[in-house]
Amino acid sequence: MNSKNDEFGVGDNSYQMAGGLAGLTRLVDEFYQNMDKFSSSKKIRDMHPGDLTDSRQKLAYFLSGWLGGPKLYSQHYGSINIPAAHKHLSVGHKESEAWLYCMQQAVDNQPYQADFKAYLMQQLRVPAERIRQVSGG
Numbered sequence: 001m002n003s004k005n006d007e008f009g010v011g012d013n014s015y016q017m018a019g020g021l022a023g024l025t026r027l028v029d030e031f032y033q034n035m036d037k038f039s040s041s042k043k044i045r046d047m048h049p050g051d052l053t054d055s056r057q058k059l060a061y062f063l064s065g066w067l068g069g070p071k072l073y074s075q076h077y078g079s080i081n082i083p084a085a086h087k088h089l090s091v092g093h094k095e096s097e098a099w100l101y102c103m104q105q106a107v108d109n110q111p112y113q114a115d116f117k118a119y120l121m122q123q124l125r126v127p128a129e130r131i132r133q134v135s136g137g
Contacts, residue, residue, distance in 0.1 A: 018116075020069065024069075034106055044099050086135055088135075
């Protein structure tokens with residue numbers, strides 16, 4: 001059977017592969033737990049509020065629309081330009097890689113297909129790199 005890589009970005013396929021909003025919420029919860037767990041991510045964790053309730057919801061809602069599912073972020077918070085929203089932060093290569101590491105660990109622990117995990121991380125590198133490019137880091 002051929003890989004579905006070509007189909008991940010079509011319609012809501014990626015959203016469905018991630019388990020819908022429930023799956024994305026699990027991913028985001030683990031991601032933020034990782035941010036607290038790994039010392040390499042201390043600087044990026046410190047860029048977030050102590051209470052991560054809003055951050056968790058915003059990221060899950062963003063990922064929902066970004067992966068072709070319901071546009072929950074824009075429905076609840078309005079439009080977003082990811083690089084511009086993070087421009088005020090000091091995100092260099094080290095911080096970007098720490099963010100991606102936390103996400104990679106979270107993705108690895110999800111019940112996603114291996115090819116979808118690779119696809120998702122490849123896609124997440126794009127906004128991570130754009131944030132690094134425009135930030136004060």
